[in-house]
Structures are given as structure tokens and as C-alpha cells.
Amino acid sequence: MLVNGKWQETWQPLQKVDDEGRFVRQISSFRNWITADGSPGPTGCGGFKAEPSRYRLYVAFVCPWASRTLMARALKGLENFISVTVVDPRLTDQGWRFGIFPGADEDPLFNSEYVHEIYTRADPNYTGRATVPVLWDEKQNVMVSNESADILRMFNTAFEQIQPSDLSLYPDNLAAKIDALNPRIYDFLNNGVYKSGFASSQQAYNEAVDGVFEMLEELESELTSDFLFGHQLTETDIRIFVTLIRFDAAYYGLFKTNRKQVRDYPRLSRYMERVLNLPGVRDTVEIDHIIHGYYSIEKCNPLGAVPGVPDHIATLLRS
Numbered sequence: 001m002l003v004n005g006k007w008q009e010t011w012q013p014l015q016k017v018d019d020e021g022r023f024v025r026q027i028s029s030f031r032n033w034i035t036a037d038g039s040p041g042p043t044g045c046g047g048f049k050a051e052p053s054r055y056r057l058y059v060a061f062v063c064p065w066a067s068r069t070l071m072a073r074a075l076k077g078l079e080n081f082i083s084v085t086v087v088d089p090r091l092t093d094q095g096w097r098f099g100i101f102p103g104a105d106e107d108p109l110f111n112s113e114y115v116h117e118i119y120t121r122a123d124p125n126y127t128g129r130a131t132v133p134v135l136w137d138e139k140q141n142v143m144v145s146n147e148s149a150d151i152l153r154m155f156n157t158a159f160e161q162i163q164p165s166d167l168s169l170y171p172d173n174l175a176a177k178i179d180a181l182n183p184r185i186y187d188f189l190n191n192g193v194y195k196s197g198f199a200s201s202q203q204a205y206n207e208a209v210d211g212v213f214e215m216l217e218e219l220e221s222e223l224t225s226d227f228l229f230g231h232q233l234t235e236t237d238i239r240i241f242v243t244l245i246r247f248d249a250a251y252y253g254l255f256k257t258n259r260k261q262v263r264d265y266p267r268l269s270r271y272m273e274r275v276l277n278l279p280g281v282r283d284t285v286e287i288d289h290i291i292h293g294y295y296s297i298e299k300c301n302p303l304g305a306v307p308g309v310p311d312h313i314a315t316l317l318r319s
């Protein structure tokens, strides 16, 4: 991580744990919003008007938080408005790196070697982890946001006038339900699998795995329609999908969430396939990046061998 703009040699890939050995994810610190007219959003400052060819997402395909912004970009038809740069899926001892792995890009703006250089460009005294996704404003050369939850919301509305869409990922009539469920999906599922994989005590591991499967069982019983809240896809479905699609190929083995696989849940399996088949979504799933990225976490896989793609996931992605 960076402290006052300097990369720390003692960087810990496993990130922070609390006194009981529970993994704690860092809070994001760039919280500006792109809006239709450039007025300020709910946090941060204004000046980020929705315009073509102005913004860029830095993402890792391995990262579910980055992938959810890619899904929103695809589902809202923003491919021509938001450029994308993909980093190498394998975290190095200097964090995310550009280039090298097949399908990873060089940094087209600054020719940086590492993502932390983008952070110090945005704030020379930045203290914190250099996480993806990063939403960058190429016009002002500043970071708009490094919070994927905000990026989903701004992609949902900010470009509506220049790129109208029939889909609302956060419709008014479902907003309260979405807001109520999001923290539980995050805590038990999205971050729950990481808490399982990064637990440094038996108790922390047991708690995390219980949470993961409680949530999966609950979703399995509630998924009686096409999507969680009915026939319309919302941001909650995006949040669920990014974890489901990584589950059997990565979390089940590496993070020890091994009571069941997604394929053992009939409704969740069909649901995952349904979301995968929505226009543009398949392009946001790069299974080699996912598997190589997760299995490059040295503390979880010290001998370094990387497994292949499970047959049923390979078949699903080919179909």
C-alpha cells in the first residue's frame, strides 16, 4: 500500500485483519460522481459531466468489484463512452501491474508500470491501498472514483441523456429493497468468500463460511423469478452474479468455501446462466484471469500451481 505517496515494502497482500483474525476491506477514498450536467453528486466535488471519450476504467478481470462496473457499463450500453484498461490479474508485491499476462493492457495514458502510480498521480500524498476499479477523468487528469458501488449508480443515470437505456439498475420502486439487501450480499457473499479465504483463525473462518452458505441458501429459495426482484435485472443481480461466476472455479477450492458449489443449487445455476447470457456480460468474464489471479495469492497458494477451468464452467462459458 501507499503511505503519503510512497510505496511500502512491507505491503501485506492479505490486507488487514481484526483482533479475532477477520479480514477487513479498506474503505474507498475517491468519491466524486459523473453526472449529466457536471453538478456534484452525493459525495465529492462537481465538474465531471457525462461526455463521450472522457472517462476510463482501470480494471482487473479477476476482481469482482471491478467486474461489476464492467457489467454496468455493458448493460447500459456505455462501451463507447467509457474506455477500459485491463491490468494483469496477478497481484505483485507492488500491487496491480500493467501488461504481461495475455489480455492485460499497457497503461495507455501514462505508461505506468503499476496501478499505485495512478494513485500518486491523482494524489501525491495518497495513503491507502491502490485498488481497482479506478474511474479516471482524461480531460482533467484526475481520479473520479475508486468505489465500485458509486460507479454502478453513476453509470445507471449520468449518461441517460446521451445514451438512453430501457434498463434501470436501481429503479425507484425497488430502491429500498436494494439498499436493504446490498450490505448483506456484500458482507456474507461478495466479501464473505474473501473473509473465508483470508481468515487467520478457525473461528473467523467458521463464521465466514456459515455466512456464505446462509446467503446462498437464502438466495436459492428466493429466486422464483428471472431475477432476484422479478423480471427486471437490478444492481443486486450484478452484485450476486460476480461472486457466483467465480465460485466453483476459484472460491470453492482456494478460499475453502467447499460445502457446496453453485452447480449444486439448481436455481442459482440457471440464474447465473441467465445473467451471463445478457448482452455484453460474457465479455466481462475472463476465466483465465480469474483463476490465475486468485491462485497467484501466495499466502493462499504458496506452491504456486494453478488449476484449470472446471469442466462445467468451461462448458457454460462456451455455450
Ligand SMILES: N[C@@H](CCC(=O)N[C@@H](CS)C(=O)NCC(=O)O)C(=O)O
Pocket (backbone or CB within 6 Å): 015, 025, 026, 027, 028, 062, 063, 064, 065, 066, 095, 129, 130, 131, 132, 133, 146, 147, 148, 149
Ligand atoms: N471499495 C472498493 C474495493 C475494491 C477492492 O477491494 N479491490 C481489490 C481487488 S478485488 C483490490 O484492488 N485490492 C488490491 C489491494 O488491496 O491492494 C470497490 O468496491 O471499488
